[in-house]
Amino acid sequence: MSAVVADALERSFGEVRALDGLSFEVAAGELYGLVGPDGAGKTTSLRILAGVMKPDAGAAYVLGRDPMSTDEVVRSSIGYMPQQYSLYGDLSVEENLSFFSKMFCLDRATYRERRERLLEITRLGRFTDRRADALSGGMYKKLALACSLLSRPQVLILDEPTNGVDPVSRRELWALLFELVEEGMAVIVSTAYMDEAERCHRVGLIHDGRLHVEGDPTALLADFREGHGDDVTFEDLFLSVVREAA
């Protein structure tokens, strides 16, 4: 069974058709990249999968259940980091973690154990007293990620987690994502960076609310090079998909 299923999702905002029959699946232990230009429908689809928005038609399943369910098991199985993630700026790193642990109803012992591990993998251990709004952009994103991981979700949904993050932190964040998928998590990440798209196990290229190409990025690029020569890049592939769809 796929950990995440988007089945023919449709969603409009007035005249704008944000999702137009979008389908894809993500397995446990898989890192799936949702790649598309501005306005392609990435955020809308991730919101639906995270259970914070209803589709007009089609269905979403996380671990076989409706992500909109208020069932605690379903809620705690989904970690979601929205595109505009807001932490409490006037609270410290420690206080933010503690706040979210209360929101997830973690007992003290569980919180302490998870906090240790998250501080270690995000390397925020030295900054626990620093206020969130005094963190660098990359550190802030890592704290946001740590907060969304406190519930130890089986499915992690990240909307452009590295946007505006420096290359060093970007690399660290990706190393962290690979650790998580190795432990069996299903991770969906939207990105506008082609180097990140190429690192995913599978990518889906979306445009105008539809999936146009899907597969292993290395294999997709190899196929594309068959017809276009060895010099073309993944970005060229992406641009040609967008151009053809237009």
Ligand SMILES: Nc1ncnc2c1ncn2[C@@H]1O[C@H](COP(=O)(O)OP(=O)(O)OP(=O)(O)O)[C@@H](O)[C@H]1O
């Ligand atoms: N709440 C909303 N009200 C009106 N229109 C919306 C709303 N949310 C999304 N849209 C529109 O739906 C389309 C898809 O938006 P969405 O945010 O899903 O795209 P995206 O791929 O995440 O884009 P970006 O890369 O810019 O974040 C866009 O045309 C957007 O303007």
Ligand SMILES: [Mg+2]
């Ligand atoms: Mg978006």
